[in-house]
Amino acid sequence: MDVRAPVRRWRNAGKPQRSEVYLRWSLYFMALLQPLVVLLSLAGAVGIGLSGEVPALLLALCCAVTWLSVRAFSAAVDHYLGRPGDIDRRLTVLATAALGAVWAAALLCLRTGSTSDADATSLAAIVAGCLLVLWFGPVSVARPLRSVVVQGLLGLALLAPPLLLAGGDLATTLGILTGLSLILPALGASCRSFAWLLGVVWELDAAREAQSRLAVAEERLRFSRDLHDVMGRNLTTIALKSELAVQLARRGRPEAADQMTEVQRIAQESHREVRDLVRGYRTADLNAEVIGARAVLRAAGVECEIDLGEEAGDLSGPVQSVLGWVLREATTNVLRHSEAGCCRVRLRVDDGRAVLELENDGVPSPATAPAHRSNGTGLHGLRERLAAHGGELDLPAAAAGSFLLRASVPLAAGPTVLEHTPR
Structure with missing residues (x-):
């Protein structure tokens, strides 16, 4: 027993x-x-x-x-x-x-x-x-x-x-x-x-719990509304021009080819707009995520200490974006998987790499520590994002009752890598 x-x-x-x-x-x-x-x-x-x-x-x-x-x-x-x-x-x-x-x-x-x-x-x-x-x-x-x-x-x-x-x-x-x-x-x-x-x-x-579900539902509605606004008009235009091209082709009119060319152009434009929409939806700004993390943690009664130093403003857009995603996911884990009373976030530049560390207390017990260190969906997604930029995610040993997450990414990470981030 x-x-x-x-x-x-x-x-x-x-x-x-x-x-x-x-x-x-x-x-x-x-x-x-x-x-x-x-x-x-x-x-x-x-x-x-x-x-x-x-x-x-x-x-x-x-x-x-x-x-x-x-x-x-x-x-x-x-x-x-x-x-x-x-x-x-x-x-x-x-x-x-x-x-x-x-x-x-x-x-x-x-x-x-x-x-x-x-x-x-x-x-x-x-x-x-x-x-x-x-x-x-x-x-x-x-x-x-x-x-x-x-x-x-x-x-x-x-x-x-x-x-x-x-x-x-x-x-x-x-x-x-x-x-x-x-x-x-x-x-x-x-x-x-x-x-x-x-x-x-x-x-x-x-x-x-209801507030969390409503926030998720509101975000889904916002994304669906944006997607409808972007694609609704273009798809309607494609349908009309395709129908017109069919009618012209049946009559042997050469203008049918011009209409199909226009359909192709609108389809390519729609693809570009959807890609921009998804990219914008998946982009995380580090400064915005810092403000959001501080507000959410303090609202949950967690004391929050964030030190970005003087290097945050010098980081490139892709680096800030991927570190913003790390901070967002780490903040979510603090609220979901701990009874934290204090959370510390530090950003530093070391040997050509930007290093973001997040440490929180309130880990339930040593017996549950492996669950926090497992390759869950959220941490697995962060590893993929960081790997696409040449970065790494590490979960080093922390003090008893604490959890430490460390993400590092090269300062020279290219802005085009984000488009190929596996999901």
Whole structure:
């Protein structure tokens, strides 16, 4: 059994998954505190004469209801987030168990015969209060506000008979219920706020994913619009002139050859325009990519340090273009495959080559480092682009939890090589 598996899963989880684990266990911890409170109360009760099997039975009752409460908390959070689950059954089982445990605790405290009525009432009130907390927490998460208020008042009302049975007078019982009525709203608000915060985290993650999809769709629409504007008129002209040439050829008119010559010219012009459109679409300007990378990374909460030095303005167009593509792809990888908090970009000229380095932290774990260093589609495409210019892409070893990408390209890279970049 790999004991490091939970740690690896935690490191590989995204921010929403980590937030959910943290907030869920905050609720679970609230439930798990109740047996400790009962245990401390029982320790004091033993000191005043409570003995026998009563403490063990009371603690067992509280632990059993705690286990049901944790399961109900889990189902309540799923219900709040709109996930399928059996919340009604779990809350019903929890309510029945909690009420039965309250009556059992009252009877046990009443029949000990070794404590005073005040001590028995106090111990029963503590146990009943803990059991009420264990039940009310999941209810406050899963039910609407009006239902939570009604059920909370009903739960307080159902506590009165067992507290009176445990030896408490009416004034003492009312005082206990009044104190619990002040605690329950704070408890419900805390539990509900944890669930609300978790819902906000998932909504933000979904909004970020939707924004990415919309950006891709918008870029596709822009490209299709540009392609339509370039090719629509030319293709219509080619169709009309081809039809005219057919009609002239059928009549034996020599002008048909002139029309076909015109069709050939328009086709060649269309080919040139499409090539220019694709080249413009695939061209990346280094300065523009720097501005975009800084804006995108900072929007994602990643501190960005970019140092292009004084050499950036002296680089040729093809060199700037290919390094711009490297920066674009590397920035995408930082957002997709890491939980980076800081990203550093450096450009330098060394021995007749422009060298661009990008380093980021937040690599999930050493176990996933090979996946980042594999020949994925994005990195494979960058290698092809750099190779077409005589450049290289290297992924040298970095510090633990960091990822380093280094791209180098000769300063004398020709501007015509970009047209033959394999895709």
